[in-house]
Amino acid sequence: MPPSRPSTFRGGIDGVLLVAVLLVAVNLRAPLTALPPVVADVAADLHLTAAAAGLLTGIPVLCFALATPAVAGLLGRSSLRTAIAVALGLILAGTLVRSADLGALVGDPAVSAPGTFAGTVLLGLGITTANLAVPMIAQRDFPGHVSTVTGLYTAAINVGTVATTALTAPLADAVGWRWALASWSVLAVVALVWWLRAVPREARPDRGPAVSAAPPREAPDAPGDHDGDGGPGADGDGDGEALAAAAAEGVTGTDPAAARERHVLATPFTWWLCAMFALQSSSFYALTAWLPLVLEELAGIPRAASGGAASLFQGFAIVGGLAVPLAARRWSLRQSFVGIAVLWLSLPVGLLVAPGLWAVWASAAGVAQAANFVVIFTLVAQRFPTVRRGRQASATVQSVGYCLAAVAPTLAGALHTATGTWTTPVAVVLGALVVMTGIGLVLTGRRPAPAPR
Numbered sequence: 451m452p453p454s455r456p457s458t459f460r461g462g463i464d465g466v467l468l469v470a471v472l473l474v475a476v477n478l479r480a481p482l483t484a485l486p487p488v489v490a491d492v493a494a495d496l497h498l499t500a501a502a503a504g505l506l507t508g509i510p511v512l513c514f515a516l517a518t519p520a521v522a523g524l525l526g527r528s529s530l531r532t533a534i535a536v537a538l539g540l541i542l543a544g545t546l547v548r549s550a551d552l553g554a555l556v557g558d559p560a561v562s563a564p565g566t567f568a569g570t571v572l573l574g575l576g577i578t579t580a581n582l583a584v585p586m587i588a589q590r591d592f593p594g595h596v597s598t599v600t601g602l603y604t605a606a607i608n609v610g611t612v613a614t615t616a617l618t619a620p621l622a623d624a625v626g627w628r629w630a631l632a633s634w635s636v637l638a639v640v641a642l643v644w645w646l647r648a649v650p651r652e653a654r655p656d657r658g659p660a661v662s663a664a665p666p667r668e669a670p671d672a673p674g675d676h677d678g679d680g681g682p683g684a685d686g687d688g689d690g691e692a693l694a695a696a697a698a699e700g701v702t703g704t705d706p707a708a709a710r711e712r713h714v715l716a717t718p719f720t721w722w723l724c725a726m727f728a729l730q731s732s733s734f735y736a737l738t739a740w741l742p743l744v745l746e747e748l749a750g751i752p753r754a755a756s757g758g759a760a761s762l763f764q765g766f767a768i769v770g771g772l773a774v775p776l777a778a779r780r781w782s783l784r785q786s787f788v789g790i791a792v793l794w795l796s797l798p799v800g801l802l803v804a805p806g807l808w809a810v811w812a813s814a815a816g817v818a819q820a821a822n823f824v825v826i827f828t829l830v831a832q833r834f835p836t837v838r839r840g841r842q843a844s845a846t847v848q849s850v851g852y853c854l855a856a857v858a859p860t861l862a863g864a865l866h867t868a869t870g871t872w873t874t875p876v877a878v879v880l881g882a883l884v885v886m887t888g889i890g891l892v893l894t895g896r897r898p899a900p901a902p903r
Contacts, residue, residue, distance in 0.1 A: 467591060468599065470648040471584060472606040473641035474534060478580055480610030481545050481573050482510055483764060484634050487619040487742045487757030488627040495627070496563040500863030506548075506570050507739035507859040511731075513574030514581065515852035521579050530590070531649045533583045535642060540576025542638035544569045549631040608768045610637065615761035619742070619754050714843045719833055719896075722889055723843065724850040727826050729886035731855035733879045734819050737763065737797070739859035741812075744872045749805040762809060763797075766816030773821060783832075784894035787825050791887040793818035798880035802873065822890075829893055 485492070485506055493503040525533050548569025553562030584603065592599045614634055621630035714720045737744070741763055742756035751759050770790075777786045793814040800811030827844065834843045862875040 464591065466648045467587075468602070470641075470645045471587060471599065471603060473637075473644050474538065474580055474584055475603045475606035476610035477538065477541050477637050477641055478577050478584075478607050478610070480614045480634055480637055481541060481548075481631075482507065482577075483611040483738065484614035484618045484631055486739050486760065487615060488622045488630060489739070490743060490753075491622060491627040492566070496566060498563065500867045501860045502863075504739055504859035504861070504863035506566070507735060508856040509567065509570045510574035510577060511735055511852050512856035513571070513578045515849050515856060517575060517578045518582065518849070521575075521582055525579075525582060525586070529651075530583050530587055531645075531651065534580055534587070534645060534649075537576045537579035537583060538638050538642040538645065540572050540579065542576075542635050542642065544572030544574075544576055545635040545638060546632055547572060549628045551628060605768050608764060611764040611767075612761045615742075615764050616758040619757035623754055714834060714839055714846060719893070720843050720846055722893055723826065723829060723833075723847050726886055726889045726893065727847045727851035728854040729882045729889075730819070730822055730826065731851045732858035733794075733882050733886070735855045736858040736862040736875065736879055737815075740862055740866070740872065740875065744801065744876060745808055745812075747872045748801050748876070749808040751808070759808065759812065762812040763816040763819070766813045767820035770817040770820030770822075770824075773817065782894075783825065783828060784891070787822075787890050787894045790818045790821045790825060791883075791890060794822060795880070795883050795887065798876050798883065801876050802880070825890065825894065833896075 489503050489506070492498070492506070493500065528536075546569070548566050550565060550569070551562055552565030553559040588599045588603065618630050618634075621633060624630075625633075741760040742753075745751045745759050746753055746756045749759075777789075781789075796818075797811040797815035800807055826847070830843045830847065862878070865875045865878060866872055868874075
């Protein structure tokens with residue numbers, strides 16, 4: 451029998467379904483952040499260059515950017531229960547294929563590296579699917595509690611990233627990198643079993659109302675609210691949920707006034723936001739991919755402990771995602787951004803100038819990298835206050851930003867190979883964040899667009 455469904459939270463939130471959502475969330479970055487602590491072992495075993503090893507982190511991000519419209523279309527033709535089950539199945543299969551020694555299984559060592567990349571693609575597709583489906587569950591099944599559920603969902607994502615970042619290297623020392631990465635498949639198994647037992651079968655396919663299930667009065671805040679509560683802690687990244695809404699709903703509409711509006715692609719503000727988000731995401735994923743090795747070289751942290759040290763960068767994202775809405779009650783968005791930018795810049799500056807204080811810099815930047823996502827998508831909501839234009843802008847910003855972020859780990863690895871040191875990639879990240887800060891100061895200094903009447 452499926453588990454009982456008590457309302458264990460004030461307001462009647464379904465506790466069993468909430469647990470199911472949180473178990474899914476734990477899987478949405480954990481397989482990705484498990485790799486960086488052992489990437490050197492993976493590269494050595496598979497004879498990969500640093501640039502090629504960086505692709506193992508970049509491929510899932512590229513899936514976020516490129517596969518989201520197709521996945522959103524498929525979600526309109528299947529139930530959300532089935533979609534998330536398929537997503538977890540892809541994550542499970544991808545985790546196992548990525549870590550399996552396919553070369554030994556088929557007697558051809560040349561197959562090992564392609565098998566690892568194939569598993570990474572499966573992971574990217576599974577996570578992309580869940581990225582889009584879970585927010586629809588939040589809107590459909592937790593009406594009136596979307597912000598609360600999304601905040602808990604974000605925290606669960608970061609619990610997964612912290613656990614895998616901190617524990618994968620010690621596991622690899624004990625059982626090897628393949629078994630260390632494969633061991634995290636248990637998270638997908640637990641989530642899949644609970645999901646199938648906790649969520650009843652739907653009488654007919656859910657064809658998309660969940661995308662717009664929020665009450666109309668909440669619609670103008672959708673881009674900002676969603677990414678403020680859910681996007682930062684994840685991948686750091688809202689990860690395509692607004693893009694899913696745009697793909698599922700369309701961007702044309704029949705309102706004559708809307709038809710006369712200037713398209714967001716023709717608005718320079720949109721492209722400055724694209725640049726800001728691209729620099730933010732590229733810096734985040736470059737550091738996520740290589741921070742354990744950066745700390746090992748620049749701060750002298752032993753390899754077995756470098757993953758745990760890097761987990762501060764992920765763990766403090768929980769604080770950043772929750773802190774910005776609170777700070778906004780006291781300070782302006784621009785004042786908040788100034789503080790965020792200082793914290794973000796402290797990591798590359800600190801690693802270059804005072805690497806001995808790495809724990810301070812990693813923690814501060816962990817708060818900032820999550821908080822800055824809130825700022826970016828608050829700007830989207832302020833500048834494009836209608837749901838149609840907000841979704842257009844969010845789709846554009848995320849698609850462009852993640853395309854560039856996907857190549858950041860590879861470029862950082864190539865710089866390390868060319869120079870023989872991690873100092874150069876860290877300096878490039880510093881330059882990217884300086885440019886991003888300049889753009890952010892200009893954009894946060896502008897007045898929000900008037901709310902539609």
